[in-house]
Amino acid sequence: METKTQRHFIDFLFPLTLFLLFASLAVIIILLATNIYKDTANNSYYNDNARLSLAYVSEKIHQNNEENKISLTAVDNTDVLAISHPGEAYTYYTYIYFRDGYIKELFFKEGSPVNLDFGRNISQVSSFNIDRVSPSLLSFTCLDGQGEEYHTLVSLKCTD
Numbered sequence: 718m719e720t721k722t723q724r725h726f727i728d729f730l731f732p733l734t735l736f737l738l739f740a741s742l743a744v745i746i747i748l749l750a751t752n753i754y755k756d757t758a759n760n761s762y763y764n765d766n767a768r769l770s771l772a773y774v775s776e777k778i779h780q781n782n783e784e785n786k787i788s789l790t791a792v793d794n795t796d797v798l799a800i801s802h803p804g805e806a807y808t809y810y811t812y813i814y815f816r817d818g819y820i821k822e823l824f825f826k827e828g829s830p831v832n833l834d835f836g837r838n839i840s841q842v843s844s845f846n847i848d849r850v851s852p853s854l855l856s857f858t859c860l861d862g863q864g865e866e867y868h869t870l871v872s873l874k875c876t877d
Contacts, residue, residue: 760863767861770820770840771869774798774813774857781811782874789849793833796847798855812836815845820859 778787781800788799795814802809808827813820814836821836843860850856850870859867 763861763863764865766840767842767859767865767867770842770845771857771859771867773839774820775869775871777811777813778855778871778873787873789847789855792831795833797833798847813839815842818843820845 777800778798781787781802786801788801790797790799792812792814795816798813800811800813802811810825810827812823812825812831812833814823814833815821816833816836818841819838820840820842821833822839823831823833823836825831841862843862843864844858845860846856846858848856848858853873855871855873857869857871861867
């Protein structure tokens with residue numbers, strides 16, 4: 718006795734449809750996860766960049782927090798945090814300022830011509846402001862690339 722197995726078109730179509738549905742959902746999930754990761758990485762970059770910038774400036778002040786070493790000045794219409802480093806023969810200065818989308822640092826010897834364009838880039842931010850709140854308190858405000866604003870206050874132990 719011969720038995721014929723009859724194959725229906727649905728027997729082929731149903732597993733194929735399930736496979737295609739599974740594959741397309743897997744691709745969609747991978748694309749969504751990629752976009753989420755990219756957004757998270759960008760947010761983290763901008764957030765960390767702004768916070769580290771403020772921490773860097775705060776640490777520079779703490780390292781040099783002695784009488785008459787830290788001051789605010791303006792050079793070429795740019796607010797500058799000036800830190801002096803008296804040496805045996807010369808006095809050296811470190812200027813920290815915002816220019817061309819970067820927080821910059823310029824180290825030079827007293828009497829040298831000062832060109833803020835030659836400063837070393839510290840970090841890229843949208844804006845950076847320095848304010849003297851009181852004779853012994855400095856305020857720093859930083860705006861990251863996504864418009865998030867960060868603040869820090871630094872107390873000077875020794876004031877002018």
